Amino acid sequence: MLRLAGLLLILVSAPLAAQTIAFISDLNGRYGSTSYDKRVTDAIDTLVGLRPDLVISGGDMVAGQKQPKLDRDRLEQMWQGFNNTVADPLRRAGIPLAVTAGNHDGSAFPEFALERRQFDLQWRGRVPEVDILPGSDWPRRYAARMGSVLLLAFDGTLPGRLPDTERLFLERMLQQYGNSATATIVFSHLPMWPLTRGREHEIIDDPDLLALLHRNGVDVYASGHHHAFFAGTDDAGMVHLGIGALGGNARAFSGTGSRQPFSFALLTLEGGEVSVISRAAPGFQDEVPATQLPAAITGPLGTLRRMDGPVRLRP
16 A cells, blocks of 8 residues: 655555545643543444455644653653554554655754654664555655555654755655546645644745645645644645644634634545545544635635535646
């Protein structure tokens, strides 16, 4: 199937059947915690029952990135808690788990080098049963195939302009593998649009990155960090998926007091279209109605318009 590392690329063949990818993100609790809220367990139990083709984590799987710094023993206990609650149940169910680093579990800021090393060590030994494509650097940045869907993950933990190393990696992988993909999904931790209040500046504000994704026909860019579900399209028709939080706190949308429930997202590829829904806590049986989301979100890179139904994959 696939293998992983920081941003993802997915490929799907002219699909005879629907393919579903579940997105989870921001699962961590308080700084240094080794356990998880019951809703995280409930969400994973629900996903085991739904049996998606793949689960992608948008980062912040453990609760690091704060002073005083954590030592290696504490970090290992935190990751063991994550494995017990999330990774191992999915593995036992035969559901692959792909990941990208978040600021709390693998930040690229130099002062969190130990947490970054522990992220790499954790995932180098827990590679899902998928094929990482040549040129990948799992788990930090990688491309992977699922059928003819291309998944591409990169390290998107720093706000502002994307570092040249990440952009060059994306460009190389998109040029090498993108032409043969029937759908391409890229993901990292930070969004490119200011989705929630108080995090307006915690985005990848990089028009060159957006142009690169558009130029190479990327269909979906998925991200976490802002703790709110939102699915919308930019001016070029590319879908931007903000993944809701399962841990921490749910946040209000920028410019509003509207706060949504904890949730995970389900993305389906079928018949040349992509559709996205979100399942909400408690219970994760009910969808978050699209009408509860802002009609549009504006940022430095333009405007996202809410998805109210399936969107055609980009040619």
